[in-house]
Amino acid sequence: xxxxxxxxxxxxxxxxxxxxxxxxxxxxxxxxxxxxxxxxxxxxxxxxxxxxxxxxxxxxxxxxxxxxxxxxxxxxxxxxxxxxxxxxxxxxxxxxxxxxxxxxxxxxxxxxxxxxxxxxxxxxxxxxxxxxxxxxxxxxxxxxxxxxxxxxxxxxxxxxxxxxxxxxxxxxxxxxxxxxxxxxxxxxxxxxxxxxxxxxxxxxxxxxxxxxxxxxxxxxxxxxxxxxxxxxxxxxxxxxxxxxxxxxxxxxxxxxxxxxxxxxxxxxxxxxxxxxxxxxxxxxxxxxxxxxxxxxxxxxxxxxxxxxxxxxxxxxxxxxxxxxxxxxxxxxxxxxxxxxxxxxxxxxxxxxxxxxxxxxxxxxxxxxxxxxxxxxxxxxxxxxxxxxxxxxxxxxxxxxxxxxxxxxxxxxxxxxxxxxxxxxxxxxxxxxxxxxxxxxxx
Amino acid sequence: xxxxxxxxxxxxxxxxxxxxxxxxxxxxxxxxxxxxxxxxxxxxxxxxxxxxxxxxxxxxxxxxxxxxxxxxxxxxxxxxxxxxxxxxxxxxxxxxxxxxxxxxxxxxxxxxxxxxxxxxxxxxxxxxxxxxxxxxxxxxxxxxxxxxxxxxxxxxxxxxxxxxxxxxxxxxxxxxxxxxxxxxxxxxxxxxxxxxxxxxxxxxxxxxxxxxxxxxxxxxxxxxxxxxxxxxxxxxxxxxxxxxxxxxxxxxxxxxxxxxxxxxxxxxxxxxxxxxxxxxxxxxxxxxxxxxxxxxxxxxxxxxxxxxxxxxxxxxxxxxxxxxxxxxxxxxxxxxxxxxxxxxxxxxxxxxxxxxxxxxxxxxxxxxxxxxxxxxxxxxxxxxxxxxxxxxxxxxxxxxxxxxxxxxxxxxxxxxxxxxxxxxxxxxxxxxxxxxxxx
Numbered sequence: 001x002x003x004x005x006x007x008x009x010x011x012x013x014x015x016x017x018x019x020x021x022x023x024x025x026x027x028x029x030x031x032x033x034x035x036x037x038x039x040x041x042x043x044x045x046x047x048x049x050x051x052x053x054x055x056x057x058x059x060x061x062x063x064x065x066x067x068x069x070x071x072x073x074x075x076x077x078x079x080x081x082x083x084x085x086x087x088x089x090x091x092x093x094x095x096x097x098x099x100x101x102x103x104x105x106x107x108x109x110x111x112x113x114x115x116x117x118x119x120x121x122x123x124x125x126x127x128x129x130x131x132x133x134x135x136x137x138x139x140x141x142x143x144x145x146x147x148x149x150x151x152x153x154x155x156x157x158x159x160x161x162x163x164x165x166x167x168x169x170x171x172x173x174x175x176x177x178x179x180x181x182x183x184x185x186x187x188x189x190x191x192x193x194x195x196x197x198x199x200x201x202x203x204x205x206x207x208x209x210x211x212x213x214x215x216x217x218x219x220x221x222x223x224x225x226x227x228x229x230x231x232x233x234x235x236x237x238x239x240x241x242x243x244x245x246x247x248x249x250x251x252x253x254x255x256x257x258x259x260x261x262x263x264x265x266x267x268x269x270x271x272x273x274x275x276x277x278x279x280x281x282x283x284x285x286x287x288x289x290x291x292x293x294x295x296x297x298x299x300x301x302x303x304x305x306x307x308x309x310x311x312x313x314x315x316x317x318x319x320x321x322x323x324x325x326x327x328x329x330x331x332x333x334x335x336x337x338x339x340x341x342x343x344x345x346x347x348x349x350x351x352x353x354x355x356x357x358x359x360x361x362x363x364x365x366x367x368x369x370x371x372x373x374x375x376x377x378x379x380x381x382x383x384x385x386x387x388x389x390x391x392x393x394x395x396x397x398x399x400x401x402x403x404x405x406x407x408x409x410x411x412x413x414x415x416x417x418x419x420x421x422x423x424x425x426x427x428x429x430x431x432x433x434x435x436x437x438x439x440x441x442x
Numbered sequence: 443x444x445x446x447x448x449x450x451x452x453x454x455x456x457x458x459x460x461x462x463x464x465x466x467x468x469x470x471x472x473x474x475x476x477x478x479x480x481x482x483x484x485x486x487x488x489x490x491x492x493x494x495x496x497x498x499x500x501x502x503x504x505x506x507x508x509x510x511x512x513x514x515x516x517x518x519x520x521x522x523x524x525x526x527x528x529x530x531x532x533x534x535x536x537x538x539x540x541x542x543x544x545x546x547x548x549x550x551x552x553x554x555x556x557x558x559x560x561x562x563x564x565x566x567x568x569x570x571x572x573x574x575x576x577x578x579x580x581x582x583x584x585x586x587x588x589x590x591x592x593x594x595x596x597x598x599x600x601x602x603x604x605x606x607x608x609x610x611x612x613x614x615x616x617x618x619x620x621x622x623x624x625x626x627x628x629x630x631x632x633x634x635x636x637x638x639x640x641x642x643x644x645x646x647x648x649x650x651x652x653x654x655x656x657x658x659x660x661x662x663x664x665x666x667x668x669x670x671x672x673x674x675x676x677x678x679x680x681x682x683x684x685x686x687x688x689x690x691x692x693x694x695x696x697x698x699x700x701x702x703x704x705x706x707x708x709x710x711x712x713x714x715x716x717x718x719x720x721x722x723x724x725x726x727x728x729x730x731x732x733x734x735x736x737x738x739x740x741x742x743x744x745x746x747x748x749x750x751x752x753x754x755x756x757x758x759x760x761x762x763x764x765x766x767x768x769x770x771x772x773x774x775x776x777x778x779x780x781x782x783x784x785x786x787x788x789x790x791x792x793x794x795x796x797x798x799x800x801x802x803x804x805x806x807x808x809x810x811x812x813x814x815x816x817x818x819x820x821x822x823x824x825x826x827x828x829x830x831x832x833x834x835x836x837x838x839x840x841x842x843x844x845x846x847x848x849x850x851x852x853x854x855x856x857x858x859x860x861x862x863x864x865x866x867x868x869x870x871x872x873x874x875x876x877x878x879x880x881x
Contacts, residue, residue, distance in 0.1 A: 346531040346532070348470045348531045349474055350472065350473060352473055
């Protein structure tokens with residue numbers, strides 16, 4: 001049984017799974033029940049400026065029979081009075097001393113407003129404070145949320161207002177609605193934040209109702225962009241997480257990162273850990289299935305860690321970051337081809353049509369014996385190893401990408417450009433280079 | 443009291459929208475799909491299923507009906523396990539897609555809303571007679587009407603639909619489903635004249651004179667005699683099914699019923715008897731389970747209904763007392779050498795005679811061919827009408843299709859529909875030679 005405990009910027013938690021600041025952490029009652037179910041921590045739904053909500057707040061994207069591949073929302077920060085939230089936060093922390101209780105805050109961009117909220121949060125006994133620079137709707141129009149997160153200077157200034165007085169760990173939550181996530185992260189580090197969390201939700205229009213032509217969700221005949229979350233955003237979150245982990249300034253600072261964005265299963269969780277997150281936050285999976293999902297998140301992660309020989313979460317964190325590179329550093333002579341296991345193949349021929357119509361026309365349909373379906377077969381010498389067939393095949397382990405042995409020394413695009421710059425500048429030089437190295441472009 | 447309508451209500455419930463969506467999304471959308479290849483009418487199955495998944499139900503129904511005008515009947519009566527479903531690539535390790543039920547879901551969508559998927563083509567001025575309003579006749583009539591021809595269907599019975607209306611147990615296809623399709627064909631402009639029978643009040647020479655082409659789809663004839671004592675007490679299986687569909691309340695069901703035969707009609711008869719109150723139903727077949735013509739899934743079904751099956755048993759004589767059946771004398775059989783049909787010849791075992799105590803005996807031993815020669819000098823093949831690749835008979839301008847030409851292979855609704863479709867194409871090409879644009 002792996003040790004799932006974490007120490008995140010000084011915040012202790014029995015497992016790395018925290019509820020993200022969102023509807024599941026709207027009240028003390030909910031957080032109590034979440035802790036009963038086994039959640040390691042909870043980031044309280046953001047408290048701060050007074051707000052009024054609307055109804056029809058959530059719009060979901062369903063795909064191929066799967067409900068809620070993504071969900072967007074126009075819900076604002078907590079609409080419950082500040083003192084009620086703070087009192088319940090204190091009660092929950094008293095009742096659950098071993099769990100992480102983190103307050104999320106968002107107030108007007110004035111130092112006194114931030115000083116005031118920080119002091120009131122500290123009084124609850126909360127373990128940390130998360131600065132919400134991510135909310136992309138409603139609050140941003142009032143100069144808060146992503147309006148801060150999108151401008152590194154604001155991000156740094158406001159973080160400083162907090163860190164200059166705060167005695168508990170300060171986590172800066174970043175918005176993904178920005179061209180380069182590095183800049184606000186560096187701003188948070190410059191302002192001496194204790195940790196970073198990402199990603200908040202993405203700007204989105206989730207859909208249009210084809211009967212009424214109204215925007216989904218329909219808010220009295222109108223609709224607009226809302227924050228998008230759920231399984232669909234996971235690859236974007238993983239990219240931003242790894243971008244921080246591979247940035248020199250961020251990685252040298254050794255600032256801990258709380259990862260979130262579409263974590264639904266223990267596999268997702270393991271991937272976030274491997275790419276550098278040392279605490280994990282979850283929302284949409286709970287909005288879909290309830291607090292009980294924590295059981296398999298912990299159980300599955302623990303079993304995987306045991307199988308892989310990881311004893312602590314810390315051993316997993318960042319383990320795959322050294323594998324992150326850029327195209328220009330990939331070995332141009334690495335070569336793989338698709339191989340179809342004809343015993344497993346059910347002959348749906350999806351690989352054939354994908355390869356033929358959308359890839360490199362290197363799968364043939366070999367005629368079957370009488371009454372049998374034709375058998376898709378890869379012409380290996382024409383296969384460019386694009387891996388499309390592997391991705392469309394509905395049968396587990398039927399198509400594998402076999403690595404071909406090569407005699408040639410590895411060379412990257414960068415190295416090639418240094419040693420033979422003309423190859424990147426002149427098609428004739430490129431032709432010669434290909435010929436010399438027997439590179440056959442199909 | 444057994445409510446016959448309820449007892450014989452359609453066995454499989456319609457899929458709910460949610461069920462249909464989940465099932466449709468399971469379809470892999472195979473390229474060059476085996477289900478389509480296995481369908482005698484070559485319905486583009488993955489295409490119609492994906493349209494269900496995207497909520498394009500009208501498009502889904504059109505995809506089906508483009509290839510098979512009687513797609514709603516075939517969704518219910520096709521032996522899908524032997525055809526499309528049997529070839530589904532998901533059948534190997536998982537559950538194959540419920541293609542028949544999805545097809546019913548899509549076609550129910552248009553029939554329940556009275557949506558006309560097709561309309562009649564611009565009039566060509568050509569007139570065509572179709573004889574027989576069963577699946578082959580309806581398919582041919584509808585396809586011709588879509589091409590703008592003026593079609594009249596002559597049907598000997600009161601209702602159109604053929605076996606779909608009269609001869610398939612209601613729990614597989616209710617009368618309403620069959621008649622909805624007839625109505626769809628009628629709305630394409632096809633005229634129906636019922637009570638018209640070749641050799642009785644219909645003369646093919648007259649039809650040839652009045653019409654530009656004739657399509658003969660008269661199906662099969664009556665169940666042949668068994669030549670056993672007490673023959674007059676046998677109840678005809680097709681009439682048994684017919685009454686269960688059209689007048690079930692006045693149907694006489696025995697307490698102990700024997701059904702002679704082991705084909706799909708025999709199974710329908712046994713099911714009707716059991717469902718409508720018979721205490722004991724025994725099917726009797728002179729060969730073994732390996733030779734029976736019923737589909738495997740039907741055989742499994744009827745066993746679950748509680749019907750007993752006596753293989754290798756031959757009826758000898760129906761015993762009646764005062765006009766009322768009270769027993770069926772039988773003899774045990776053994777299988778000998780192969781006969782002309784390639785099946786082993788059953789031979790009576792001496793001294794193995796026994797008596798089954800029954801009060802009703804239903805005969806479902808297959809239909810024999812109508813005596814074609816009695817009304818036409820058409821060439822035949824194994825007793826069935828001979829046609830060429832264009833479904834034309836030995837008499838130019840007279841086409842034929844459906845069970846009445848099925849000299850090889852099993853007779854089935856879907857084959858009839860395909861015949862009708864292809865014959866319509868051939869008739870159209872004959873009347874409207876290529877190069878002549880019309881419609």
